[in-house]
Amino acid sequence: MTIYLDMDGVIADFFSEFAKRNNVEHWKSIKDKEKALVDLRYTDYFYQIDCFEPWNIPNNSQRVVDFVKSKGDWGICSSPLRGDEYNSAYWKRLWLEKWDFMPEVGNCIFTHNKHHYAINKLTGKPNILVDDKIRNIAAWDKAGGIGIRFQNDEDDIETYLFPKIEEALETVGQHNSIYF
Ligand SMILES: [Mg+2]
Secondary structure, X not given: OOEEEOOEOOOEOHHHHHHHHOOOOOHHHOOOHXXXXXXXXXXXXXXXXXXXXXXXXXXXXXXXXXXXXXXXXXXXXXXXXXXXXXXXXXXXXXXXXXXXXXXXXXXXXEOOOHHHHOEOOOOXXXXXXXXXXXXXXXXHHHOOOEEXXXXXXXXXXXXXXXXXXXXXXXXXXXXXXXXX
């Protein structure tokens, strides 16, 4: 069983930087969001993003990573930028190294099809995904995994995320493998 973390919205504060770059208070005020996304192609944007505050150590991204690390096998499952897959994945990986959030290389996954990783290939048991996008969670659940919707700047880590992960781990523990 692997606990996968999404990056943007979970450990990387994508939207604050996105707003800043487009000179607006909130990213939802960006007039042409499609164009703003296209403008990120072939840049090192994903390397420039911050972690989530507060800045007293450990910050809120560090706390999430530390917790899943303490639970055993963990990884990153993040979507690259459309139309800029290789370049964006490159900078995302460097960002993970910069913050010392890099998992085992085999568990560092950049894909538009996260749900392909919903079932653990070794054990046949569900994997866990922490992600801020409802669509990703729905696809993950449908594929047999356990998805936890979490957005770092909205949801509480201690009272919401950690108990949810504990609960999911318990469910996985009771789960019969689909293979055996
Ligand atoms: Mg996300």
